[in-house]
Amino acid sequence: MATLKAAILVVSTTAANDPSTDAAEAALRAVFDQDGGGRWHVVETKIVGDVTTDIQRQILLWTDGPDPVNLVITTGGTGFSVADHTPEAVSVLLHKQAPGLVHAMLASSLAVTPFAMMSRPVAGVRNRTVIITLPGSPKGARENLQAVIKTLPHACQQAAGGDSRALHVGGVKALEKDAGISSTTQQPQQHNHHHHHTCSHGHTHGHGHAAPVRHTQDHHHQQQPLSNDPSLGPTRRQRKSPYPMLSVSDAIALIKQHTPSPNITAAKVTPSLTGSVIAEDVHAPEPVPAFRASIVDGYAVVVPPGGDMRGVVYPVVTVSHAAPEGGGGNGGGPLQLGQVARITTGAPVPEGATAVIMVEDTKLVSSTTTEDGREEEKEVEIFAEGVKEGENIREVGSDVEKGALILRKGEQVSAVGGEVGLLASVGVKEVKVFRRPVVGVLSTGDEIVEHDREGELRMGEVRDTNRPGLIAAAREWGYEVVDLGIAKDQAGSLEEVLRDALRRVDLVITTGGVSMGELDLLKPTIERALGGTIHFGRVAMKPGKPTTFATVPVKNNAGERVTRVIFSLPGNPASALVTFHLFVLPSLRQMSGISPTELPRVPVVLSHDFPLDKVRPEYHRAVVSVGRDGVLFATSTGGQRSSKVGSMKGANALLCMPAGAEPLPKASRVEALLIGNLHSDL
Structure with missing residues (x-):
């Protein structure tokens, strides 16, 4: 099965001036990768302003050259704005119109919202290339391309000069089978999503709309947003979370799968190298000692x-x-x-x-x-x-021979000083290391106020304990942290804060706004406004059930496509700190090149009876001490309510407690995740 070449043209004056503002390209690439059946290779992406001649010039470069692409996709400029010229620019280039593709895209969107009639798509063929115009919003562009992606290989083969008789052997049923579709699945009224849409068909206008609410999982559409549409109001929000409840192990596996690979940078050999992970083998440039x-x-x-x-x-x-x-x-x-x-x-x-x-x-x-x-x-x-x-x-080289391997790729520079001293002894001035990611911490909620604000709290106000606690925890583990402040429960404001944060940091931690309330906006903002993918939105654990892990495609300052990570943690203080150590820290360690990524787990003996949750496994905050016989003993920090930040005070471990109706008796053995230094009873 031959691979087809596609090109993406982003039409946006804003994105042309600042490529990092564009999220449509990443959304479209994801459709080709995930829904394209392995048939597509996106060979090039260009960004042009809302200028007719610029749009036409780039399309002609792709369609009229000696090696034309099979498909050109444009995104942006299809609305009613004065600056929207894409349909007019493309129409005059087409040798053949393709009204069926236009109808399929409009029908798909109209099944979701009447406002889809405000989009003005164009489709057709120039020479041997199929050209389609899509809306400028990431979600609108994604939905329109998904509506036609499975039929496009056949269209492109015909446009490229394929033998029509050979292509149609077996009739329509054979074509449907080859494309992985059926006549029933393509009907607009069968366009089932788990969610409500917010659709913006163009760069300069947007609108909200109501969609049928579905209460069962449809695995075929997992890339579609599952979150509530905030514009619909509380009466249309989902009453139950559409996100499947994952086990902790499955959640950790998804984090490992979708966390970006570490970046390599050069670092001077100084005491600040502590905590870094060596990115390539280091050999001694000179012997130690250098003389007898x-x-x-x-x-x-x-x-x-x-x-x-x-x-x-x-x-x-x-x-x-x-x-x-x-x-x-x-x-x-x-x-x-x-x-x-x-x-x-x-x-x-x-x-x-x-x-x-x-x-x-x-x-x-x-x-x-x-x-x-x-x-x-x-x-x-x-x-x-x-x-x-x-x-x-x-003798010369009796400690270290010249050329000897002194540090291996993947070794971490400890705080003991041995690695830094070894590098210094052989005259190494600079080494390649995995760059430690920068972390941003954001609190959300209209009720949240700075913890050090003067005066008494007004009714409903809550002092921000999560942000200071998480910043302290991340810094303790050696990461640079950017304080992102407090974002209010307003979709536009939250989107703006997150967009700015994703340009400045590698991983964003937010707290609050991940449950099912009408003002819980994190999931909708990530999926609908940022074009991100939520890999999980619920975990079967206590505390921390609504923990959310997502990735968002962005362009960095160099114009390169990169992936940023967002962890949206529960708003309760104990939940936030527990899930930081259980989920966020492994992701940070993976981006830092540290292996293993998870914190160490050790067997411990319970010092007293421990109550269990009847339904969910619990991560019980505890103090683990070394007894006289070398056995590790665990003692509870007290009440474990998720809002009780005091349950983390003094804790150096999270006990992995199973669900159960009866308490776990004293002297039972369980596994503990170490989050701090061990205590000693000696």
């Missing part, structure tokens, strides 16, 4: 045959200090048998010397006065037998 060095204070000697040096008096002919100006030579040449050189620890061993005798094995016999009046050793007697060549000498 004494490991004791004493006298360098030439070992006589047999090694017996007892009771012999030797002249001291030179001195070797560790400082370079201390010398190490003998002035007249190599050290000779019967001569000694006084030497300090770490100093170069004089040429010709074969061993160093410790000062403790010698006695001063005579001294002399130098020209500047100082007393100097003249002769020493040595009391040593069985002396072997090489004694008390560190």
Whole structure:
């Protein structure tokens, strides 16, 4: 099955000036990847302003050259705005009209909202290329392309000159089977979604609309938004979450699958390297030691045959200090048998010397006065037998040979200092490391006020405890954190804050706004406004059931398509900190190149009876201590209500407790996820 080439043209003056504002390209690429049956390769994307000549010039480059693409998709400029020129620009280029494709797109959207009639799509063929215009909003563009994507390979094959008789062998049923569709699934009235839509068919207008509410899962449309449409009001919101309840292990697997790979950067070898993960093998550029060095204070000697040096008096002919100006030579040449050189620890061993005798094995016999009046050793007697060549000498490269592998890719630089010291010892000035992601922390809710605001709280106000706590936790684990403040429960305001944050940080943590209330706007904003994908929206655990994990495609400052991560955590303080350690931290560690990504789990013994939740497994906050016999014991921090931030005070572990009707008795063994240092009862 041949691969077809597609090109995407983004028509937007705003995006032309700032490519990072465009989310439609990523949404369309996702449709090709996920719904295209492996038939498509998007070969190029361009962004042009709302100018007719610019639109036409780019399309002609793709359709009239020696190697034309099979499909050109435009997004933007199809509305009623004065600046919307795309349909007019494209229509004059078409050699054949394709009203059926236009009808399919409009019918699909009209089944969702009457406002779809405000879009003005155009479709047809120029030379051997199919051209289709789509709305500018990511969701509108995505829905329109999904409506026709399965029939486009057949259209492109015909347009490219394929034999019509051969293409239609087997009739319509064979074509439907080959495309993976049926006549029933393509009827507009069968256009079932789990959600209400907010549709904006063009860059310059938007509208809300009501959609049929469906209460069963339809796995074929999982890429469609599942969240409520905030514009419909509380009476049309879903009464039950459409997101499937995942196990903790399944949620962690999705995080691992969709967390972006770490980026590599260069870092200076300084104490700030602590916590970084080495991104490539490091070899020693020079040996350690770089010269033959004494490991004791004493006298360098030439070992006589047999090694017996007892009771012999030797002249001291030179001195070797560790400082370079201390010398190490003998002035007249190599050290000779019967001569000694006084030497300090770490100093170069004089040429010709074969061993160093410790000062403790010698006695001063005579001294002399130098020209500047100082007393100097003249002769020493040595009391040593069985002396072997090489004694008390560190040979060149005996600690680290030149070219030796000193750090492997994936090793983390610890706070102990050994890795930094090793790199410094061999003269490494800079290493490749995995860049540590930058974290943004945002609180949401009209009721949230700064924790340090003066004065008493008014009715309904809540001090922000989540943001300070999460910022402290992320920094404790070594990550740079951007304080994103507090966002109000207003869709447009929240979207603006998140868009700005996604340009500045790699991972956003939000708290609150992920339940089923009419003002819970995180999920709708991520899916509907940002064009993101929610990979899970509920987890079977206590606390933290509404935890949400999503990825959003954005363009960075270099214009490159990248993926940003959003974790929307519950608003209750204990839930937020528990889910940070259970879900967010593994994602951060994966982006940092740290392996394993999860925190260590250890078996512990319960110090007392522990109550269990009857329905969900619970992550019980606890203090784990080392007993006298080396066994780890766990003690509860007290009440475990998810709103009780005090349950995290002093906790160094989360106990992985099963669901059950009866308490788990004292001395039972469970698994604990360590989130802090162990305590000792010794």
